[in-house]
Amino acid sequence: MGINDERDIEANLQIGPTDQGMVRLFIEAGSAEIPMDFEPEEAEEIAEEIMAAARAARARK
Template structure:
């Protein structure tokens, strides 16, 4: 499966700080839980990548 492949899988995303000073992305669905911890600098980089992807997606003709 690639970035452009559609899927019927449903999942939820929670984002928040941990009590260890990390930023957690918690992805969960009916059969899976994926906790992903990042230090604050890594989280900033991920946020920048998401913003850049959103800006590019806005330019795509639908």
């Protein structure tokens, strides 16, 4: 399965700082919980990638 394959799965995404100075993306889908911690610089790179993807998606409409 790739990024363009649709799935009928509901998930919850939470984003916030940890007490250790990391940025945590916490994904919950059904019984699965996935905490993902990133250095602040990595989180900024991810944010830039999300913004670029949003611009590209907007351009396709």
